[in-house]
Amino acid sequence: MAHSYYNQESHGPYQTLDLGPFVLDNGDTIRNLALAYATFGSLSPAKDNAILFPTWYSGTSKILEQAYIGPGRALDPERYFIILVNQIGNGLSSAPHNQPSPFNAARFPRVSISDDVRAQYRLVTEHFGIERLQLVLGGSMGAQQTYEWAVRYPEQVLRAAPIAGTARASVHNRLVVEGLIAAIASDPAFDNGWYAEPGLVHRGLRRHAQLFATKVFSSRLFEQEGWRALGFSSVDDFLSGFVEQHFLQQDPNNLILLARKWQDSDVSRNTSGDLKKALSHITATTFVVAVDEDDLFPLADIVAEQTLVPQSHLKRLSSPWGHLAIFGLDQAYRDNIDSVLKELLATP
Amino acid sequence: MAHSYYNQESHGPYQTLDLGPFVLDNGDTIRNLALAYATFGSLSPAKDNAILFPTWYSGTSKILEQAYIGPGRALDPERYFIILVNQIGNGLSSAPHNQPSPFNAARFPRVSISDDVRAQYRLVTEHFGIERLQLVLGGSMGAQQTYEWAVRYPEQVLRAAPIAGTARASVHNRLVVEGLIAAIASDPAFDNGWYAEPGLVHRGLRRHAQLFATKVFSSRLFEQEGWRALGFSSVDDFLSGFVEQHFLQQDPNNLILLARKWQDSDVSRNTSGDLKKALSHITATTFVVAVDEDDLFPLADIVAEQTLVPQSHLKRLSSPWGHLAIFGLDQAYRDNIDSVLKELLATP
Structure with missing residues (x-):
């Protein structure tokens, strides 16, 4: 299964835990679930210094390492x-x-966020x-x-820092993600997921990348030409060299699996659809982090949930990168998120 | 040229002014430019009570009449x-x-906003x-x-009210519109604009409609199920019954022509790219109207321009409909925009 992107050279070193047959929430089974993860630092003898950090859409443990550790x-x-764990479907x-085969490609079962968390x-x-995590965080x-x-x-999570995301995907957010999926799936070369080579679907992946760019960067980033800081010479140079480049290396079915998981995300499945009740279960000290310029997970949606989380605090950051601030591309974001996380880790 | 949508039954009554051969900014020619318009009220003997109101993307004079007059x-x-004028390419x-033929379909020349305004x-x-317009407005x-x-x-425009729009399309805005275009143009049935029947391109038009919906409605509209006010029973029912329905009746080449015109929009073409200088030419009393929840033309982009317009005032409205507030779907918006426009019309 050699792949030019999903490998140790590009994203390692990482380890893999084989969890054997894993029955998903929907009743389907992943025959041999492998969870890839990378660790940093040493687990204390009392096992009381662990932090868990799962990946975001299309990301691997590598960018978390580079941006946060x-x-x-x-x-x-x-x-x-620190345990960086790669979510199911991310390719590691x-x-x-x-x-x-036969459980590959379009036949890979639909996975939920709670499947990930159970694994x-x-x-x-x-x-x-480890019995208790000092912190669970993720963007x-x-x-x-x-x-x-x-x-x-709740017994396992002492502190939590959800960054630029929600506990239940909003209707609007799900629609945006449906657009991302359609950009790929509408490419005739996608062939319902049965393409011979991922590179054949490059038109769909490029459209997906362009759409993604319209949602994850702020208008200000473009007006200020903030992409120049990454060494690009024009908007198109940036969009191809950064965004298309990122997605063209990835597998279309992997991305769509992740996107559907994103859409289905909903902690209220634990409480028969009662979001308020689900969030009231949280006992962790929680810093809910929002990026003011984030159009993908707008401040208002994040605040609406934060007010339902006991012992939570809203922490607002600002970045011209918008949602993509979480990539840690600007030093200001790195400084600000570090300061928020240090404050959280210092709470009793 | 019978068409089930672009006709007097659906959008009339309207008149048409034949402007003959019209040379565009880019040097190309529309052989026989017809400008469709509808008027309301009577022109005073002194011809000093005229208002001009051009159409928006995919709209005709009919919705302006219904929503504003x-x-x-x-x-x-x-x-x-009141003169409601249909922009070039809108189908009326x-x-x-x-x-x-041969100037039809994909061969229709690219048109700019300034072509429209010259016509x-x-x-x-x-x-x-008419020598002077009491008001020019548009969304x-x-x-x-x-x-x-x-x-x-400037001599012809006493007052101006740009609503939920900009004088120069931002880079981000142009990217969003490129996504709308790609949704249609990527449909193999589009065939570079040479489809035999517009209905063949319905998949592209539907994707375009879905994308449009993610940009023009606020997240709050969906959370509050504000679409119920229009009589729809579910989000999908609303998206198909309202948004897809709107676009599926229209011609794909028409929509793409309008979208490219939108992208090219830039008053600084009058001043060799100097936006500040261009806006300083404005002598009209100008109320720049923004909708707080508008993701398509965000408040920050609108404010950045408004500060460059002499004798201008920023008027902020709020509506869960976001950008689509301009359709006048909720009474609160109609009341608020009327109050803004009455204040503007009352200025000396």
């Missing part, structure tokens, strides 16, 4: 044992592109023997997983 | 002579779908003999035309 930073490997963990729970408790789809952790396993 | 309203036909005026100037001055692409009028013909 380092000595002196909030996620300091000299102090904490089990995903449509790496499963053997991650086994990694944390069975594999590492975007990582925030969805963070909320699910805090609702489902 | 009536006795007791700001645009009161008992007091004003000359457009790809109604031109004879409308002839309608106003040559046809009606979205209508705001683009309003700005162009105020910059290009």
Whole structure:
């Protein structure tokens, strides 16, 4: 299963935990669920210094490492044992592109955020023997997983930091994601997921990338030509060199699996659809982080949920990068998120 | 050229002014430019009570009439002579779908906002003999035309009200519109604009409609199920019954022509790219109207321009409908915009 993107060279080093046959919420089964993860720092003898950080849409543990971890930073490997876990379908963990037939490609089962969290729970408790996490955090789809952790396993989560994401995908958010899916799926080369090579679907992937760009960057970023900081020479140079480049290396079925999981995200499945009740289960000290310029997860949607989370605080950051601030592309965001996370980690 | 949508039954009564061969800014020619318009009220003997209101993307004079005109309203036909003018390419005026071969369909020339305004100037001055307009107003692409009028013909425009639109399309806005275009153009049935029947392109038109919906309605509208006020039973029922229905009746080449015109919109073409200088030409009393929840023309972009317009005031409205507030679907918007326009019309 050699792939030019989903491998140790591009995203390692990472380890893989084999969880065997894994029955999903919907009753379907992943025959041999592999969860890829990377760790930083050392687990203390008391196993009381662990932090869990799941990935976002189309991301792997590598960008989390690059954007958030380092000595002196909030996620300091000299102090904490940090577990970066790759969500199911991201291509390092089990995903449509790496499963053997007949369960591969378009046949890979639909996965939910809570499936991820149940699998991650086994990694944390069975594999590492950790009973309580000092912090669970994540951005975007990582925030969805963070909320699910805090609702489902309150005993295990001392602190939580959902960043630029929600506990239940809004109707509007689901529509936006449907547009992203349609951009790929409408490419005739996609062939309902049965393309011979992912590269054949490049037109759909490019359209997906362009649409993604309209939602994840703020208008201000373009007016200020903030992309120049990354070394690009024009808007089109940036859109192709950064956004298309990011997605063209990935597998269309993987992306669509992740996107559907994103749409389905909803902690109120734990409480028969009662969101208020679900969020009231959270016992973690929770810093709900929003980026003011984020059009994908607008402030108003985030605040509406935050007010339902006991012992929570809203932390607003500002960045011309909009939703993509979570990539840590600007130093100001890195400084600001570190300061928020340090404050959270310092709470008793 | 019978068409089930672009006709007097659906959008009339309207008149048509034949402007003969019309040379566009880009040097190309529309062989026989027809400008469709509808008027309300009577032109005073002194010809000093005229208001001009151009159309927005995919709209015709009919929706402007329904949403903005009536006795007791700001645009009161008992007091004003109101000219609703259909922009080039909207299908009532000359457009790809109604031109004879060889200048039809994909071959219809690319048109700019300033082409529209130059044609409308002839309608106003040559046809009606009006020297000064009491007010030019418009929403979205209508705001683009309003700005162009105020910059290009300051002597003719006493007051201006650009609503939910900008004088120069932002980079981000142009990207969003590129996504709308790609949704249609990527449909293999579009065939580079040479489809045999517009109905063949329904998949592209539907994707276009869905994307449009993600940009023009606020997240709040969906959370509050505001679409129920229009009699729809579910989100999908609303998206198909309202948004797809609106676009499926229209011609794909017409829509793409309008979208490209939207992208090119830029009053600074009058001043070699100097936006500040262009806007400084405006002598009209200008009320720049923004809808707080509008993601398509965000408040920050609108404010950045408004501060460059002499004698201008920013008027902020709020509506869960977001950008589509301009359709006048809720009574609160109609009341609020009327109050803004009445205040503007009362200025000396």
